[in-house]
Amino acid sequence: MYHPLVCAALLLFSFCFRVDCLQLSDCNKTYVPLIPDAELITNLSLRNCSLPRLENAFFVRFSHLLQLEVQNSGLSDLDDFSLNGLAKLQSFSLSHNNLSSLRSWSSEPLAALTTLDLSYNRLAKLRENSFSLFPHLQQINLASNHISQIAEDSFHGLAHLKHLILSGNRLQHIDGTFFQGLHRLSSLALQHNLIESIEMDSFESNTHLRSLRLDGNQLVSLQFLSQRGLARLVHLNLSKNQVQKLEDQGFSKNFELQALDLSHNNLTELKKETFSGLDSLERLNISYNNIHLMDAESLEFLSSLIQIDVSHNRLTTLPVQIFQANSQLEDVVLAHNRVKALSPLIFKHQNYLRYIQLAGNILDKAEFLESLSPSLNRLSLNVDLSSNRLQSVSMKDLLHFRHINLADNNWSCAWLVGNLVRKLPPSINFARPWTVLNNWSENLANIQGVDCTEGNTNRSIILLNVGEVLHNENTNCGGELTYDEPNPSPPPLTWPKIPTDRFDSRSVIIWMLVAIAIAFAGLRWLRRFVDRNENRTGERLKALNDMYVSKWQPTRKDQQRS
Template sequence: MQTASLLYYFLLVCWCIDFVENQTNGIPRRQRRRMRYRGSRKGSSANHRPNRQPQIKTSTTVAVVPSVPLINIDDGITEVFDSLIGLSGHESSYSVLPGKKGHCTANGMIMYDKAVWSPKPCITCLCSKGKVICDETTCLSLTCHKTEIPEGECCPVCSDIEPNDPSDPMLLQPLRTQAEMDELLRREKEELEGREKEIHKKDDEKRKRKEKKSQEEKKKHDYEAHQKEEEEISRREEEKRRAYEEEELQIEKEEEEKRKGNELPEQERKQQKSEEEEEEEDEHILRGDVFRMPPRFPIPVPPAEIPPLPTGCSISDTTVSCINARLTQIPPITDPELTSLELEGNTITSIPDEAFNGIPNLERLDLSKNNITSPGIGPQAFKILKKLKRLYMDGNALVHIPPELPSALEELKINENHLHAIDEDSLQELKNLVTLELEGNKLSEANVSPLALRPLKSLSYLRLGRNKFRTVPQGLPTSIEELYLENNQIEEISEICFNHTSNINIIVLKHNKLEENRIAPLAWINQENLESIDLSYNKLYHVPSYLPKSLLHLVLIGNQIERIPGYVFGHMKPGLEYLYLSFNKLNNDGIDPVSFYGAYLSLRELFLDHNELKFVPFGITEMKALSFLRLNNNKIRTVPPERICRSVVDDDNVDADSNDDEEEEVEDSHLEHLHLENNFINTRELSPYAFSCIRSYSSVVLKPQKIK
């Protein structure tokens, strides 16, 4: 009996110990096995291979599959559970508060960081940095006839299959390899990323449509508000005018009655005065304020509604913009305060006479890049625009300059059209025109009248490039300052071309067919304001003689120049400052010691690159103001110390006085940039004094050099 009691007591103690351990762990054994199995799957995605394959319990069939893979309790647990937040995991609905150092509080218990527990069946929670993340286990559907839910479990199992039965679904399903589990996780991740990208794309499209719609509504609202404000102002002005007229009538009426009242008896005057006072009081009560219209005046009719702007147009202050709005005609706009209209990039073909009747105060009109033809422009189309100052019609199909242009016009651009004639009356009234651009047409000295440009008394900027001129146009206005004639077929410059253009400052004649012997000696030598000439890409073999005395800027790039004659710059005052001779055929035989005479004290930039020079030309050291020198892409093999900087003798052979003189000479140099790349220079053989006058050695470009 005593032995039996001891045995029962021992069994009771074992049962209590087992019960306490189950409560402490918080997770049934079967569920822990399931977590270890899921942990092995998740660990494979992090390149962590478990020591053994997951075990499958064969005594009973458990069909349990988690909604998302779980992981082992290792160093990667935080990252995996963080990823569950955006997937099937969700935050716990239990009373959980973050603790210190990443601890969590759940149901009155403190959980350490990375602790895992199961508050309810089929729910597994994780403490991650003070935040609780829970995952709910989902169950697979079973095909067996009879199922049951074991005690402490959350998913049903088949009860009609014997242990180790071959028909067990878990046994029939082959074990997944590590590679298969990695592939499944990768596919799930790609599907999630694809869905997220699609959602973001739809959101962006929806946002763009909403922004576009809001912008259109705002423009429309601003336009309507502007119109309403104008209507309100006009209505108030009309009311004030009528009130003033009413007051005048009332005063006249009172004066007339006063005159009549002097003739009536005193009693009748008193009676009439009292009646008038009563009438005025009643009238005041009826009117309410002085601005309300009396019943004897008609109520003003509100102005007609202004048609809305076409789709694609916008209004800002005093500008209406309809750029690339697919318009086929000029929109009907009525706004006397409008000063700028932009119609660039449409398919407008004509301008009727009444096109601008509603906007007579325009100052700027852009009709570029349309299909406007000369027959499509009405004879009175621009006549109403008395204040128009800028007219742009580039890129159309005009063959003549539009008629009846406003005399206030200051800027006219008709580039890239089909103009093939300018009569003497085409620009007759444009006395205020300052800028005229007619590039890219079919103009020549044969179809441009010598009197066509004479009426332009204020013209200072003229562009006639990309036409078919063989000579400089005649009849240039005396006010001209800048003349651009590039990309024509000009072959000569006669003595009378610039006789009446004493104010001209810039002449551009690049990409023509000029030779130095076809430039008349007196063509421009006496010009006092001509400072810049561009003769690039012509047929010059020598630097032209008889250049203007006032010339500062000479561009001769891309010719076939072989020689710079001596003293060719000697007559210039104050002297040439910029000389560009790149891409020619200059060699050392073509440059004399006196080739740069007259420019030694004034020349600031000298470009001799892409020529055939074999050594640095003489005279560089005499150029006191030179700051930029290009000698790259020649055939130079060496740079003696005295060719760019004055010669420097060794300190042992020079006394103190001579050293002082050399230092002063070096200080006088202004050379800041020197290009010598792409020659045949052996940089290791250069003298240390070759570039001593240059302020910074980083400004000397020597690399790369050509191979000998």
């Protein structure tokens, strides 16, 4: 007995003239043979079905199929010829199933197939010539399997392959034969494996490789980067590994590299020759390391650098000429280090700065803000100096920034109050959010405040917008003030009783409408009175005129007779 929804769908399809795309869910393998006009369907999607096994020639009726998806259907096995008849198939997905072995599943090559998705299965090994009957594949997704072994020539014959995804597997070593012959490979994803080592010639034949992801592995050495196969690499992600040292000129052959991520490693220092040859590098991320020393010339080869992130390290100082060669810098992130002082001239050569992040350091002065490049557009600059040890700053130099965050510093109370009483632009922020438990008002649970020091005493200033406080929440129904019972505040000696009107806003509006209606009625009555008087006056004038004419008419007739 068929599922009611499936039967209704099949009945609906039987009345259609042509069906190009068909999606079925919660079905089983007995429904697929019942689909009418199967030879007209070009896109078939089977999701959340019960299909533990596909027999030979299972899709033979779908001769014009271009895209086929069998996802999340408990599929664990396909017969050797289950894909027979799909000569035009271009995209094939078996993701989120239980496949443990990989075969061609066809007696003849599927020459039109360009995309194959086998992610989220249970594949443990890739054997030789695993994709030999798919010669024109351009993308293979093998992510989130259990692959720990890749046999030699597993990808043999895939001369057109451009994108290979092997992330989320159990690879421990990259052999020189794994990717041999993939001359057109453009992107390779190996993140979140267990890779400890990579042989020197692993990517020697991948001369078109542009993107390489190795983040989330256990790499200690990066010597493989010196091979010539990575000369055209543009994006390289090495974050979340165990790299402790960068060899001098280790990136010298990656001269087209534009984005390099070395975050979450164990780096301790950057030397002069560390980034030698990276003239095209635009984005460098070395955050979350243990860097305590940066050579004054460690960034001199990065003439195209736009963004640099050195946050969450152990830097205590920076050389004054550290950014001298990086005139194109836009974003500088130095947050959460131990920097105590910066030279006033450290950003003198940067004309395109948009963001300076220095939060979470121990700076006690911000003199560099006074010596920024005169060609710099300060209205586009964001500066974050929060959570430092600043006691005072020159306010005249901060009035024209796009935004500057000065919260959570060791401000002098006298200096702070003297500046807070002035009307500061909204681009300057001194306050940090506080969560306060109180019985005064629920709307004031989250407030803004500033900490300051007065001598050896720490004080806090709460910033409130008095105009936003709702007074009716502080009064009872009778209009009398409410008191805090545990700590009552006595009223003044003389408490005048001021009579209050009982009219609320609705009553006022009603009385105004009544007054307007009365005024209109009065005007209308006055207009009628005036019109009535005018009519009476007109009637009197007309009567007098008629009397005058009737008096003279006989005399005129007599004159005509004579």
